[in-house]
Amino acid sequence: MVSFLYSPDVDQLSHSGSRQNFVNRWIWGGLDPRYVSDLDVNWDDVMKVIEKLGERNDYQGVGLLNFNNSEISYWKHLMPDATHVALQLDYADKNMTWDSLYPEWIDEEQEKEVPVCPSLPKPETLRKRLDLIAVKLPCRNEVNWSRDVARLHLQLAAASLAASAKGLYPIHLLFITERFPIPNLFTCKELVVRDGNVWLYKPDVNVLRDKLQLPVGSCELSLPLQDRERVYSGNPQREAYATILHSAHVYVCGAIAAAQSIRLSGSTRDLVILVDETISVYHRSGLEKAGWKIRTIQRIRNPKAEKDAYNEWNYSKFRLWQLTDYDKIIFIDADLLILRNIDFLFGMPEISATGNNATLFNSGVMVIEPSNCTFQSFDGTY
Template structure:
C-alpha cells in the first residue's frame, strides 16, 4: 500500500498551532499554580466555595420545575402539575384566545380582596404563565390551580341536546353523557373561582361543549365552597357573555373589559346543578308521581302578549279561562300595544288578564310589514320584575291540566322543538331588567334561524331544560307519521279526563274557523294541522265561558267571506276528506257586529281589482288573516 506523506509545511503549521495551544494551557497552569501557591495557606477555601456555588446553581436550575411543583402541591388544595408543564396535550376545545387584561381583573376583584387580604383563589383553565401573574397581582392571596379533565370528544352539542328522546320510556330510558368533575381534596373551598372561557366569536359560539363544561365546573366549585354566610365569587375571563341563566346578570357584581365577576345565588345554583346537563333527559319525568311546587305564589304569574293585530284576542281570552278551569289561581298578565283597542282590553280584563301597555320592539332584520316585524316585543316579558317567575304561554293554546308546578323550574324550561332548540310557546322565564338589556344589546348581531323571537332566544339561552312534550303538545301531524301515530295523537287530543297538559293550536286557529269543523282541511297547504277532535276540544272550553266573553270570538264579515272562499276552493279540488260538503250551522255566520254585513257580495268580486275599495274590500284568505304561531 502506498504510504501517505504529510507536506513539511503542514507539519510545521501543526507544530506551531500545538505550540501556541500548549503555551496557552501553560499560562493557565502557571496562573493556577500561582493561585494555589498564593492561597495554599488558606487550604483552598476560595476555590472550594467557588466550585460549590457553581455546582449548586446548576443543580437548582435543573430542579426548578420540580421545586415549583412541590411548592404548588404544598400550597394548593387543587393542583394538576402535569397540566401546568405539559402543553403538548392541550385540548383545542378548551384553549381560550382571550387576552387577559390584568388591570381589569384586579379592578373587578379588588373589592373582594379589600375585606379579606388572604383570599383563596381557585384557577380553572389558566396556564402556568397566567398562574404567575395571579400571584403577582394578589401576593397576599392563596392561589391554586384546579385540575379538570377534558370532556370526551364523543360528547357533542347534539348529544347533549338531541332533537328527540323517548320521553315515555317505551323502548329506552334517556340518559345524558357525563362531564368529568373538578378534582380536589374533600372539604376544600375557595373565596373566588376564576375561569378562562373559550369563545370563537363565530356563529353558534354559545353551543360549545368545553365552554359549558367549564361553567358547570365553576358552579360546582362555588357550591362546594359555600359554608354558612361565606361569600363566594366566580370570575370569568371571556370575550363573550357567560351562560345568562346559569350566571344571571342580576348576580353580576362588576364587569371590566373581558372580566366578569359574579356573586351567584348558591341556593339557586345548587338546584340547577341537580338538573340534567342538557335536554338529553327530562328535567321533569312524564310519569313522576309527585310534582314540585314553589313557595311565594304572589310573585308568580302566567303571561302572554298581543301586538300589531287583534285577531288573537279571542284566543287569549279562552287561554285565560282554560287556566282558571284547570284550577290555577296565579296572576294572569298580558302585554298589549296600542293596536289593541279599549274594547278588546276590557274583554281581556274581564277574562282575568291584568293588562300592561307596552311599546313594541321592532325586529331590525325583518322586512317592513312582515309577520315578524314586531315579534321581538316578547322581550318585554323580562321587564315584569314585580314577579320572580313567569310561565309564558302563546295565546293560541289551551291549558288542559294545571301546570303550576312549572313555577318551581328555572329559566329556561321548555319543550323541545327541532334540532337542539326549544319551543318558546310555553317557557319559564325569570324577569330581570338586565336580562332585557342583554337581549336588546345583541339584536343587530344575532340572526334568528326562523326570523322570529324563538330563533333569537335560542341563540341567547342555549342551556335549557327539557319538559315533556305533553306540556306543550303541538296540534300537528308530521308528514312521516304512521296511521298508528296519527291515531295516538288524535286520542290524546280528545282524552277525557285529559292526558295532555297543554294543547298548542298550530295552523289556522279554531276561533277563526267555523265551529262545525277544522278549516285547515280546506287549505291543501294547511292540512297537516287539521284535527276535528282538537278543534272540538277548543270549542268545549269556549262554550264554558260567560256569553259576554264569547262575544269577543265573533267572526268579522271579511273572515266569513274568506272561509267560504276556501271551502269553494276545496270543492273545486274535490279534496277527498269531504269536509267542504258539510253544512255550516255555526250561529256566528248569521251574527254581525259591523256596519257592513253582506259577506256574500265580497265573493262576487273576489280578485277583481276594480271593485276593491276601502268601503268594500276583497276578503283576505284565511292564511293571511291569521297570525302564524311562533
C-alpha cells in the same frame, strides 16, 4: 373529577424544564386543544375587578381553573395572602359534540328508550375554602362560540365548585373571556362588575345547586313523563302567568279562554297580558273581565321577518322581561289551554321550555325571570 395543586408546589415544579412543560400542559389544557384559551390576560382589568371584592386579605382561598403556570404566579402576586389552588378538570370525551348534548330529537314519550344525556366529568367537593373561583374560558369559533363543549364544561365545573360552598361566607366567580358567560347559569343580576374581558359574579349558591340538578342539554327530559305529581311552594305574590297580544285582535277570544283554563286548573297566580295600541278598549274590557291584568307595551319588530309575516312583531315577547314586579313568569301563547295545574313550573329556572330543532326551543310555553338587564342584553348592551 377535579384534582388540585397548591401554588407553592407549582412554583417548585417550575424549576425543572421538562417538569415545567408537563405542568403547563396539565393545568393549561394543552393535552386537549378544545380547552386552550389563547386570550392574553389584561392584568390591569383583573386588578380593577378584584378591587371590587373589598379587602383582599379576607379572601383565604382562590381556585384557578384553566390558567397556565405563569398566570398562576401572577395571581399570587395580585393576592399574596390567599392560598391559591390550581384546579385540573378531566376532559370531556373527545367524541362528545354539541349535537350530542342538543340532539334534534329525543324519545319524549319514552316508547323505546329513556333519553339520557352524556356525562361530563364533575369536580369533587374540595375541603379547602374557596372565596374566589377564577376561570379562563376558550372562545375559538366566532360564529358558534357559545356552542362549545369545553367552554360549557368549564363553566359547569366552576358552578359546581361554587355550589359546594356551605353558604357560611360569600363566594365570587371570575371569568376571563371575550364573550359573556352562560346567562342561564350566571345571570346578569348577579354580575358585580365587568371590565374588558373580566367578568365578576356573586351567584346565589342555592339557585346554582338547583340548576345543576337539571340535564346538561336537551338530550334528556327535565321533567320525566311519569313524574306527574309535583309539589312546589314558592312566593305566589311574585309569580304570574303571562301572554301577549299585538298587531291584531283575533286572539282575544283565545286569551279569554286561556285565562279561564288557568283558573279551572286551580291556579290563583296573577294573570298578566301585554297588549299594544292595536287592541281596542272594547277588547281590553273583555280581557279584564276574564281576569287578565292589562299592561300596555310598544311592540318590537323582528328585523329578520318579512313585512306582514306572522312573526313580524314576535320580538315583542322580549317585553316579558320588563315585568320586574314578578320573580317568575310562565308565558303561554294566547291560543293555548291549560288542562291541568302547572304551577310547579314556577320552580324551574329560566329558560325552561320545550326543545324545538336542536339548540332552539319553542317559546309558546316558557319560564322566564324578569330582569331589566336581561331585557337590555337583547339589544346588545349587556
